Amino acid sequence: MSGAFAGRVLVTGAAGMLGSELLLRVPAECIGVGTDLIAGPAVTASGVDLSDRAQVERLFDSHGPFVGVIHCAAYTAVDKAEEQPELCAKVNVEASRVLAQVCQARGAQLVAVSTDFVFDGHGRRPYVETDEPRPLSVYGRTKLDGERATLAACPGAAIVRTQWLYGPRGKHFPRTIVGYARSTGKLKVVDDQWGAPTSTLELAPALWDVLRARASGVFHGACEGSCSWHGFTAEILRQCSLSSVELTPCTTDAFPRPAQRPAYSVLDASKLAALRGRRFADWRTALSNYLAAEPL
Numbered sequence: 001m002s003g004a005f006a007g008r009v010l011v012t013g014a015a016g017m018l019g020s021e022l023l024l025r026v027p028a029e030c031i032g033v034g035t036d037l038i039a040g041p042a043v044t045a046s047g048v049d050l051s052d053r054a055q056v057e058r059l060f061d062s063h064g065p066f067v068g069v070i071h072c073a074a075y076t077a078v079d080k081a082e083e084q085p086e087l088c089a090k091v092n093v094e095a096s097r098v099l100a101q102v103c104q105a106r107g108a109q110l111v112a113v114s115t116d117f118v119f120d121g122h123g124r125r126p127y128v129e130t131d132e133p134r135p136l137s138v139y140g141r142t143k144l145d146g147e148r149a150t151l152a153a154c155p156g157a158a159i160v161r162t163q164w165l166y167g168p169r170g171k172h173f174p175r176t177i178v179g180y181a182r183s184t185g186k187l188k189v190v191d192d193q194w195g196a197p198t199s200t201l202e203l204a205p206a207l208w209d210v211l212r213a214r215a216s217g218v219f220h221g222a223c224e225g226s227c228s229w230h231g232f233t234a235e236i237l238r239q240c241s242l243s244s245v246e247l248t249p250c251t252t253d254a255f256p257r258p259a260q261r262p263a264y265s266v267l268d269a270s271k272l273a274a275l276r277g278r279r280f281a282d283w284r285t286a287l288s289n290y291l292a293a294e295p296l
């Protein structure tokens with residue numbers, strides 16, 4: 001990617017799994033021209049409520065001007081969201097709308113992160129950006145409403161939908177699986193939900209590229225290939241030399257959860273690959289790169 005991007009960039013949700021990685025992977029082109037990062041404030045951490053326009057205006061006044069904003073802050077507790085739809089909507093819809101309004105008013109390029117949970121999972125080929133979203137859960141519905149609110153308030157914004165994230169920071173599937181595998185020696189994992197495990201080490205540079213390209217519209221950003229959670233587990237165990245662990249496939253019905261998940265939510269990331277001039281790594285390669293950097 002070419003093109004310098006001079007100025008400050010606000011990363012919201014900077015303490016989260018994805019936001020923290022963005023701060024570690026600022027492209028040299030950005031650093032070289034004086035990009036300065038402001039870690040995004042969480043309501044609880046700093047008292048700034050991103051759904052309150054006056055507070056966001058003050059944030060831009062005191063820490064800006066921002067040439068760009070990468071919006072990672074979100075209500076991400078998928079099951080808990082079923083009991084807290086108002087709070088989930090406040091964070092995923094209202095905060096997204098307000099941030100987009102302020103970005104539009106201040107001329108900041110906006111990249112907002114969204115999810116495969118906007119789809120119902122009835123598809124049988126990877127979802128493209130123009131496929132009809134039909135979310136099954138409160139989380140999915142609020143993320144879709146957040147996408148729409150963002151684009152309505154800031155038509156030049158980019159939305160990047162991703163899925164099955166893991167990375168150096170935070171709680172995630174590979175870390176949980178390795179923990180269980182070591183403590184119990186056996187695992188039962190669902191084999192009827194399909195997606196593409198995506199490392200934040202892969203996604204963070206892609207988000208920087210979208211920002212630097214000043215791209216607008218919806219993009220899918222996920223690793224190449226696909227697997228079930230069971231397939232992902234088998235590969236994690238193999239790469240972590242834990243293949244002796246007993247692994248049994250099961251169906252989603254065996255593990256009822258409050259929020260319904262899409263059965264098949266593989267994202268076709270060709271549009272983003274065309275923008276960047278390169279594809280994401282295959283999910284197995286991305287896992288191996290992650291484990292080389294951060295052994296579990």
Ligand SMILES: NC(=O)c1ccc[n+]([C@@H]2O[C@H](COP(=O)([O-])OP(=O)(O)OC[C@H]3O[C@@H](n4cnc5c(N)ncnc54)[C@H](OP(=O)(O)O)[C@@H]3O)[C@@H](O)[C@H]2O)c1
Nearest residue numbers: 013015016017018042043073074076113115162163164165
């Ligand atoms: N994780 C996945 O598998 C996955 C899959 C698809 C899409 N995504 C999307 O990727 C993005 C990043 O997700 P993530 O996994 O990095 O999430 P995460 O680890 O849960 O981090 C979310 C961040 O948002 C902050 N936040 C929550 N409520 C806030 C509020 N009201 N105001 C300001 N900040 C708030 C959190 O701060 P506190 O820690 O202080 O609460 C946290 O830093 C989200 O848009 C998510 O929907 C994630």
